[in-house]
Amino acid sequence: MKIKSVKFLAVDILLMILAVAPMLFGIALKILTNPASGGIEIAGARIYFTLKLPIQDLPITESQINSWLVIFSVFWLCIYFTHGISEKPQTKRQLIAEWIIETTEKLVKGNMGEYFSGFAPFVAAILAISAFSSLLTLIGLYPPTSDINIVAGWAILVFILITYYKMKCGPVHYLKSFGDPVPFLAPLNVISEVATPVSMAFRHYGNILSGTVISVLIAAALQGLSNMVLGWLPGVLGEIPFLQIGIPAVLSIYFDVFSGCLQAFIFAMLTMLYISSGFPAEDYKKRKNKKIKSEVN
């Protein structure tokens, strides 16, 4: 391998700093604005300030800020991964970048078919924003995915895409599809259509939030138990919640790491499946052929 120039290394280090900087900024912001609180607290995102807007005021909260931080980080990571990219791989990160792209493209092609192969970046974006948002809990930040508004936004975007692809054969075909298989089931079909984004949003948000809630509850319960069992120890020793050592960490691995990644994967999978199954490929092909024929005639 060639010895990289000083300039290359400098840019590398700068990019890495830029990728980590948003996280550090988030932590600093949290420390500066978060008053030390004792006891159990289960609340939504902290509101930094509120913008006056029509319909509804917009509170700029932790979840907003944190998702922007995630986007910044991912942006700089992308630049870092593609820095010094060449046909003959000279850096390990290029292999990682190629792996990411090949894996997502394979996933998308496998689940959605060749027609939707352009969806790879979108699915990668869902995976990245969801997983990184959930993993923010590891550095003590508020995970945006445990805010219903954030996940609902993604679900609505997915719903728009589903509807767009369902309408590829024209609005009449779309409306007719509600009367399938028998017309009087139409209300149920409408409900199931609307239920798709709602279920997606609630599944993701609920899983992450419940993980946080359970973690907090168990930590509090362990503190109580520790006081009860080891409270007889003299002096300061009795006040240290020894039982809080270890057990919350194991739970955190499940609720923060595993559940976060799993929910990201589930959200991405559901996105792919809903969009590709909603798309009437056969009818679309027929329609296209008809159009071509009529144009020829």
Place this chain on the structure above:
Amino acid sequence: MQSMEVISVNIWQILISLCNLLLLFLILKKFLFSPVKKMLQKRQNEIDGQYSEAAEAKQEADSNKAFWEEKLGNAETQAQEILSSAAAKADVRAQQIVSEAEGRADGIVRQAKAAAELEKKKAEAEIKKEIIDVSAVLTEKMLGREISDDDHKKLFASFLEGIGGSDDSN
């Protein structure tokens, strides 16, 4: 500082989040997928080029091989031809040489025979003369006198007749 309710719906936040996802999609597409895919495409092109080059080289080598094999085959048949023609020529030449040699040998033998005949005749004549001389001396001695040439001749003639030899040429 205030906190949101655990469940609170805010349209603007939903909209912002929707835009965030779109933004991240665009970022990933522009800054991760397109450069890497461009690079992969380039690499694919390079590999394809190398493969086609290799195929071309192989084709060329094959045609060269066929050419040289043909040449080699030709050369073999040519060598065979040259050899056979040389052999035929050599045969003819050998035949010639042998026949010439035979002719010469025949000549030599004939000459030798002729020479031998001549020698023989010469020797015979000499012997005759010798005999005549000796017989003359002997008869002289025996007769106690010299014989004249006439006598001599007579005597000799009768003697020769007695032997039955051929005519003398003196």
